[in-house]
Amino acid sequence: MDNSHFISVVIATRNRAHWLEETIKSLIKQTRMPDEIIVVDNASTDGTALFIAELQKTISIRYLYEEKKGIPFARNCGVKAANGDVLVFIDDDAVADENWLKNIEIHFIRDPNIGAVGGLVKPYPIRNSKIEKFYVENMLLV
Amino acid sequence: MIIQILSKVINKGYLNKDHYDISSPFFAGTNVAFRKKALVEAGYYDNNCKSGEDQDICYRIAQKGYELYFEPKAVVFHKNEMSFRFFIRRWYYYGYHHPYLFKKHANKGIKLYISKFDKSKQSLYHLVIDKKFPLSFIVFFTPFLLLNILLIGLIGLRIAGSSITPMLIVSSFVVISALYCFRFDIKRRNGTESLIFVFLRYTANLALLIGGFFGGLKQKMLYFNGTLDSKN
Numbered sequence: 001m002d003n004s005h006f007i008s009v010v011i012a013t014r015n016r017a018h019w020l021e022e023t024i025k026s027l028i029k030q031t032r033m034p035d036e037i038i039v040v041d042n043a044s045t046d047g048t049a050l051f052i053a054e055l056q057k058t059i060s061i062r063y064l065y066e067e068k069k070g071i072p073f074a075r076n077c078g079v080k081a082a083n084g085d086v087l088v089f090i091d092d093d094a095v096a097d098e099n100w101l102k103n104i105e106i107h108f109i110r111d112p113n114i115g116a117v118g119g120l121v122k123p124y125p126i127r128n129s130k131i132e133k134f135y136v137e138n139m140l141l142v
Numbered sequence: 143m144i145i146q147i148l149s150k151v152i153n154k155g156y157l158n159k160d161h162y163d164i165s166s167p168f169f170a171g172t173n174v175a176f177r178k179k180a181l182v183e184a185g186y187y188d189n190n191c192k193s194g195e196d197q198d199i200c201y202r203i204a205q206k207g208y209e210l211y212f213e214p215k216a217v218v219f220h221k222n223e224m225s226f227r228f229f230i231r232r233w234y235y236y237g238y239h240h241p242y243l244f245k246k247h248a249n250k251g252i253k254l255y256i257s258k259f260d261k262s263k264q265s266l267y268h269l270v271i272d273k274k275f276p277l278s279f280i281v282f283f284t285p286f287l288l289l290n291i292l293l294i295g296l297i298g299l300r301i302a303g304s305s306i307t308p309m310l311i312v313s314s315f316v317v318i319s320a321l322y323c324f325r326f327d328i329k330r331r332n333g334t335e336s337l338i339f340v341f342l343r344y345t346a347n348l349a350l351l352i353g354g355f356f357g358g359l360k361q362k363m364l365y366f367n368g369t370l371d372s373k374n
Contacts, residue, residue, distance in 0.1 A: 087181065088175040103152055124219040
């Protein structure tokens with residue numbers, strides 16, 4: 001039984017610089033800090049690169065660029081570059097709860113046969129539209 | 143074999159792979175962690191997957207003998223772009239790309255699925271017919287599909303200049319199947335919300351069905367997708 005892991009958090013992003021900051025800030029507030037944060041820029045045209053460069057002044061972020069568009073390309077680019085033995089994925093339009101990584105890591109430590117751990121996805125409380133409500137009720141994972 | 147578009151994972155714990163004969167449980171790509179070794183052994187994400195890549199990778203990792211574990215205390219809050227246009231496009235997109243996954247993991251043939259009444263189980267459908275055949279003809283026979291077949295039948299009767307009696311009979315079946323399809327939406331206390339939900343469910347399902355049909359043709363299949371018939 002191993003006691004701790006090297007956790008790489010991988011964020012694939014395209015043209016969501018305006019949302020990325022909140023995603024990344026939620027990662028540096030974790031009770032179990034990530035060992036590395038990797039942002040894979042999937043051919044953004046909105047200045048994501050500059051935005052990350054600005055964030056890198058205060059936060060340690062590895063920036064990668066994947067020119068082939070598509071989530072699998074971007075995630076695979078992150079997987080290949082990651083140093084972690086546990087790779088955790090979050091999207092650029094999501095924010096993690098502060099105990100997110102802690103609650104994920106427990107299971108990788110506990111059982112070496114576990115290949116994947118999934119968590120709960122809740123709607124981000126922005127507004128209470130009917131479409132959003134429909135989503136929440138019909139897709140457990142929004 | 144993967145058939146479900148949506149994940150039905152709700153309870154903390156191991157996902158029991160052996161119980162899923164026709165559907166495979168999976169985690170959403172925005173909140174999932176992998177042991178790198180498992181991801182590499184399974185062969186990474188499938189670059190040809192435009193949607194459902196999370197479903198595909200979870201399935202392949204499970205096939206390699208690894209366990210999948212759901213931890214509801216690991217929470218991620220997801221923002222949604224909630225314009226109506228985006229809503230329709232998203233469901234069309236899910237529908238359109240699902241046949242690729244289906245083709246990847248299922249044998250060619252004629253398959254008929256019927257939606258289950260007991261939705262408490264992880265799988266939403268029964269596999270009723272599974273015949274090997276050189277062409278793929280896949281039907282998820284849902285109440286929503288029935289409703290639309292009846293509606294088309296009704297229009298057909300009208301065009302053919304049918305007398306009133308057969309039209310009344312078909313109309314009553316339309317009403318019954320519609321009441322069944324939208325039963326949870328109709329039961330809401332708030333009338334306006336009921337109407338909006340019926341409308342959203344109808345359009346989302348139609349987008350899934352049409353998307354699935356065209357996505358199926360691209361994969362050389364005649365494909366009628368599963369739909370959202372009730373609360374999960």
